[in-house]
Amino acid sequence: MKAKVVHKGPVISCAQKDGVEMLRAEIREEDPLQRAAEHTSINVIFFGTLAKDFSQSARQGDVVLLTDFTIKKSPSFLRDRLHPCQLEMDGDSACVYAKYTYVSLNKLKPKTVVNVYGVVTFFKQPFPSKGSDYCSTLKITDQSDVKVGCNIFSKKLEDHPVIFRAGDIIRLHRFKTDVFRDSMSLLNTYGWSTVTFDGKTDSPVVPRTSSKSFHFEESDKRMVQELRQWAANQSWISSDLTVTLSSVQPGMYFDLTCQLLAKAVMDSRCILLKVWDGTKCQHPLLNVAVASDALEGESTVAKDRMNLTANVLVYDNHLEVARDLKPGTFLRFYNLHAYLQRAPDQLPDQPDHLSFHLHGGTSYGRGLRSLPAESPDLQSLKSALDKHVDLDENDEVNDGTLLEIWYTPPEAVVLPNDEETDAEADTGPSYTVRTCEHNSQRLTLARVKRSTPPLSCHVRARVKRYKPQQLYQCLKLFCSNCKTMIDVPDDSAVSKVFRESAKDNQPCDEQWAATSSASSREPGRTISMHISRDMVGESTHMQLIFVEGTTLDEICVLSRDYKNLVPVRSVNGRMTLLDLTAPFLFSGDKRYYGCKRCSLNTFQNPVFTGVETWDEQSVAEALGVQLMQYRLLIQFELEDKTDTLEALLWENAEKFFHVSAVDASGSQDLQDKIQTIMDTIQPPDSSLEEHPWLDLCLSVYAVKDNDRNQVCYQIANTEIREE
DNA sequence: GCTTAGGATTGG
Secondary structure, three states: OEEEEEEEEEEEEEHHHOOEEEEEEEEEEOOHHHOOOOOOEEEEEEEOHHHHHHHHHOOOOOEEEEEOOEEEEOOOHHHHOOOOEEEEEOOOOOEEEEEOOEOOHHHOOOOOEEEEEEEEEEEOOOEEOOOOOEEEEEEEEOOOOOEEEEEEEEOOHHHOOOOOOOOOEEEEEEEEEEEEOOEEEEEEEEEEEEEEEOOOOOOOOOOEOOOOOOOOOHHHHHHHHHHHHHHHOOHHHHOOOOOOOOOOOOOOEEEEEEEEEEEEEEEOOEEEEEEEOOOOOOOOEOOOOOOHHHOEEOOOHHHHHOOOOEEEEEEHHHHHHHHOOOOOOEEEEEEEEEEEEOOOOOOOOOOOEEEEEEOOOOHHHOEEEEEOOOOHHHHHHHHHHHOOOOOOHHHOOOHHHHHHHHHOOOOOOOOOOOOOOOOOOOOOOOOEEEOOOOOOOEOOHHHHHHOOOOEEEEEEEEEEEEEOOOHHHHEEEEOOOOOOEEEOOOHHHHHHHHHHHHOOOOOOOOOOEEEEEEEOOOOOOEEEEEEEHHHOOOOOOOOEEEEEOOOHHHHHHHOOOOOEEEEEEEEOOEEEEOOOOOOOEEEOOEEEOEOOOOOOOOOOOOOOOOOOOOOHHHHHHHHOOOEOEEEEOEEEEEEOOOOEEEEEEOOOHHHHHOOOHHHHHOOHHHHHHHHHHHHHHOOOOOOHHHOOOEEEEEEEEEEEEOOEEEEEEEEEOEEEOOO
16 A cells, blocks of 8 residues: 555554554555545554654655555544544564655745755755754755755754765755745755765765665666766766866865875864875975974875875864864865965075965865765775875985985986976075076975975075084095995005015015015015016106005105005015005005905006006006095085985085095195185084075985985085185 | 754965
């Protein structure tokens, strides 16, 4: 039997049936043709759990289907004149179905209770009303193309419809119609419920509701699919383009689907949400500095550096939702406002940064909500995030990795194409001058840190500190073959090698050499000098002399008078180079070292012909020694108003100081010059404000270190300004 | 079993 519920009584206890619960309802024939007939209403008695269920779920006005009832004589017929019979719903097989009929939105009559289906064209997340409840405001439409406003009031947030975006489909049960401003509107009324569905035609029809019980059957699925199909051909829904961080433009109000990385309470009216969607913003993103102990969630430093982190300031009424979000949650902002903002510490000629504000109020549906991780809307977001799995925050620079950079010379610097920007020339005084020809953008250090290598850029910064503080340690020996870098051995180590070699030394006797010997002051130690017989009579005569049995001091004295001195020792009468801890060549003020790893030591049969002028390179070649180069290496801790940054002075060091490393190795004057420059850049016992500004060209590049990319900064194309 | 809101940008 199909009929409308016209009356529903309370659940009472039946004394005649051992106190079992029962409920009386009156139902009436729905068919209009039957209405004129007699006895179109009849009583139904529900027993047991059926009574309770009916009481809870059925409402006056509902259409219900009853099956497997028993027809009994009505004991109240004489009194109510309703029907001589009544229907009794009892036992396992009796069943009652609610029969929902859905009204097209253009057929709504005022002041009626209806069920409708619609596509959501506008919605606001629930907000506190001025009364006692939260209010959801939405607008829906259907195939009739009529738009109907709808308000839903409920104290419980979880009872409100779960709408993720315009285009979602919603089913409303038991909503009361009324006229407002010449249009029909809907308001939830007793026993109301809502169910929503994703609006995409190809996604599965999965009802979203928090209702304890709701009816959902094949006919519902059909309704949803028909509405989806219709909506797909409507321009207002198909124009719904998704905005990502990579496509957002200044001034936009837009919806952002993203993942929460970290959050911090700024004040009583503002929460900062650090989010990302895996896409890189075209504009530099504003970073909002927060003390790390005030931040809940992971550090975003690596993502900041790659311009992946959006800092969203969430205000006022949205705090209630934002407060409860946990880092890692997927969420969507509605009507998020992006605009360019000047960072408080930003230099004048820098581009403005993109900031994000979820302003107070609910205009235009402004708000935010978390999205379930399995939401079909998250598929593209998740695949974008997956592309950054290597972005482990453990990559953050720490002291250990800094040390490694310090002792491991970086690989060749990759200079990218110049950024086509038109930065203004610097006006303030700088102790340095850039010599590069490119016109790269000038960036703050904070911005440099967020950039993605490789990159060439300009910065203006002061040197806060530098390493090594003992400047003589900045002079290094570098093997261009195996990239080994070592400190220049100190005199005590070198002099020890000489003493060991001179001990119990018998002059060596080589066929290729002419030798002269003399006794030293110490008994038993003979000093010998050898010249290649090949060279005798040539112009190179006396250019290259092999010295045996001297101390370090003695060979230094000798080197005042002879151009190239190679210290040697005798092993079983054969001439051999000293341990390569010692220089293999003394040349005037300079000492040259060989690489222990790469030197072949072909000294056994040296060839000394065909050389016009002997220098360290030709000597090294003749002896089978891999010559090590002198290099300068200093690490600057740069600072500007935005950040600090450790930058190496390495490839460009000699140009920077206008000093050659090898010359400095033998010249106190040049070493003093470097010291003077450093004392100007970073005056001893001075505050940072007293340090001069430096205009610097910076190379940002990645170095593979234990299979991990380490970002390095090197000062390039920059020189000291010498008056 | 009343009332709430009834779309329409903050101004940080």
